[in-house]
Amino acid sequence: MIDGFDWAYLYDTLPALLRGLRTTLIVSVIAILLSLAIGAIGAVMRLSGRPFLVWPARGYVAFIRNTPLLVQLFFIFYGLPVIGVRLSAFWSGVVCLSIWGGCYHLESFRAGYVGVSQGTRDAARALGLKAWQYALLVALPIALRTAVPSMANTSIAMLKNSSYLQAIGLAELTFVAIDRNSLEFRTIELFAAICIFYLVLVLAMSAGATKLESYLQRPFLAR
Amino acid sequence: MRLSTIGGAGRLIATCVWVLVAGLGAAHAAEPSLPDFIKSQGVLKVGVKCDYPPSGFLDEKGKFAGIEVEMARRIAEIAFGSPDKAELQCVTSEARIPTLNAKKVDLIIATLGIYPERQKVIDFTTPYCWGASGVIQLKSGAAKSLADFKGKTISVLKGASQAVWLEKNMPEVQTLRLNTVAEALQAMRQGRADGYAGDTSVLFPILSANKDLAILPEQEVFDVAFIGAGLRKNEPEWKAWLDAQLGKLRDEKFYSKVVPTVVSDVMVRDETIKFYESDAPKK
Numbered sequence: 001m002i003d004g005f006d007w008a009y010l011y012d013t014l015p016a017l018l019r020g021l022r023t024t025l026i027v028s029v030i031a032i033l034l035s036l037a038i039g040a041i042g043a044v045m046r047l048s049g050r051p052f053l054v055w056p057a058r059g060y061v062a063f064i065r066n067t068p069l070l071v072q073l074f075f076i077f078y079g080l081p082v083i084g085v086r087l088s089a090f091w092s093g094v095v096c097l098s099i100w101g102g103c104y105h106l107e108s109f110r111a112g113y114v115g116v117s118q119g120t121r122d123a124a125r126a127l128g129l130k131a132w133q134y135a136l137l138v139a140l141p142i143a144l145r146t147a148v149p150s151m152a153n154t155s156i157a158m159l160k161n162s163s164y165l166q167a168i169g170l171a172e173l174t175f176v177a178i179d180r181n182s183l184e185f186r187t188i189e190l191f192a193a194i195c196i197f198y199l200v201l202v203l204a205m206s207a208g209a210t211k212l213e214s215y216l217q218r219p220f221l222a223r
Numbered sequence: 224m225r226l227s228t229i230g231g232a233g234r235l236i237a238t239c240v241w242v243l244v245a246g247l248g249a250a251h252a253a254e255p256s257l258p259d260f261i262k263s264q265g266v267l268k269v270g271v272k273c274d275y276p277p278s279g280f281l282d283e284k285g286k287f288a289g290i291e292v293e294m295a296r297r298i299a300e301i302a303f304g305s306p307d308k309a310e311l312q313c314v315t316s317e318a319r320i321p322t323l324n325a326k327k328v329d330l331i332i333a334t335l336g337i338y339p340e341r342q343k344v345i346d347f348t349t350p351y352c353w354g355a356s357g358v359i360q361l362k363s364g365a366a367k368s369l370a371d372f373k374g375k376t377i378s379v380l381k382g383a384s385q386a387v388w389l390e391k392n393m394p395e396v397q398t399l400r401l402n403t404v405a406e407a408l409q410a411m412r413q414g415r416a417d418g419y420a421g422d423t424s425v426l427f428p429i430l431s432a433n434k435d436l437a438i439l440p441e442q443e444v445f446d447v448a449f450i451g452a453g454l455r456k457n458e459p460e461w462k463a464w465l466d467a468q469l470g471k472l473r474d475e476k477f478y479s480k481v482v483p484t485v486v487s488d489v490m491v492r493d494e495t496i497k498f499y500e501s502d503a504p505k506k
């Protein structure tokens with residue numbers, strides 16, 4: 001074992017870390033749900049073929065993907081109040097993560113949808129399906145099969161990136177470790193502990209995503 | 224041996240010289256010497272603050288500046304003959320002690336308050352500066368005393384002594400813990416906090432630069448503290464040497480010379496020199 005690793009300290013700190021973990025989970029879950037909605041709406045706009053919908057979606061993706069998350073976070077927390085929008089640390093974090101994750105989800109949705117073969121589209125048309133019927137009943141289920149792995153990836157990245165929210169003083173898991181460390185200097189204990197917390201959460205999410213993938217891979221009638 | 228052939232006068236001179244040399248040698252031995260691990264490095268690796276004027280900050284050219292930066296340079300000059308032998312590194316409040324204990328630096332001169340939690344993990348030199356904590360607020364703020372902040376929010380830096388003091392002594396006060404002074408002030412201006420608590424040595428310069436802010440009355444300062452340079456545990460030789468040099472700096476009125484180079488505001492300048500060259504109030 002690591003020399004001087006203080007288990008007793010870790011035991012004493014566990015309640016604080018668990019409170020941090022709870023905040024991390026709440027922020028991440030809300031943000032992931034919101035980001036999925038943003039991604040879905042954005043993808044519809046992006047695929048609509050109407051320039052006044054396509055271009056805002058493209059601009060959004062370009063802007064978010066090409067700027068650092070921490071900069072976006074500071075912009076939301078310290079920048080928005082200048083124009084009169086003052087969000088709490090919690091909601092600044094939720095908004096920031098959702099907007100960040102939403103743009104990746106958007107691209108995943110789009111990639112999945114575009115990946116549906118032309119043959120399938122032709123077949124749907126030949127059977128007399130309307131455009132919305134094709135999109136909802138044929139393309140979407142197939143698109144999801146392609147999109148789910150990368151969407152899971154994005155969601156996991158969001159959970160991990162919630163650690164950036166320590167910078168605006170939100171008491172999530174990493175904040176607790178940094179705050180405690182700056183007072184009590186138990187670097188190894190604290191960061192080892194939060195690493196394990198994050199690891200367990202991410203492994204659980206990965207397992208869930210794998211299950212979802214295999215479920216979606218099955219044909220409709222076998223579900 | 225040749226001296227003995229010169230005669231009585233020569234022998235007398237030789238004896239005098241010998242006594243003088245031996246005497247100097249003895250005086251030299253009483254003076255702590257630079258430990259070998261520092262000497263062999265040929266440079267003095269020091270952690271300083273980069274966002275804490277006038278103690279340690281980056282000037283308009285992005286170069287290190289500040290009282291503590293000048294201290295580091297002066298100590299390097301004493302040790303190695305040139306102020307350029309100070310190898311400076313930025314440390315934030317929360318990174319100071321980990322950076323030291325990871326041996327990235329051998330000394331931190333970074334507004335480091337001496338208090339028991341820290342003394343468990345590092346050693347301190349004798350204090351080179353004293354200070355107290357105070358609270359500033361917007362001039363439009365309503366608080367007249369520290370007690371008025373009960374039930375309100377005060378922004379502090381992560382790892383700052385004020386965070387601990389408030390938690391222990393005024394648990395009714397919410398703390399908003401951020402990473403830099405700029406962020407903490409911004410949060411206060413945006414109404415996310417009602418005040419900002421920090422070291423008075425830092426608050427005065429903030430006040431002179433931000434005319435929209437005001438400090439609570441002088442009797443409302445709390446947690447009088449001493450600031451020392453930090454070094455790793457169990458380096459007594461290094462500590463003794465540093466203590467001797469810091470004493471020398473105070474005796475030679477080093478701070479009266481350095482402070483005016485970084486502090487232009489007269490009120491702040493006098494307050495600041497006081498923290499370094501006078502004894503702390505007995506409270």
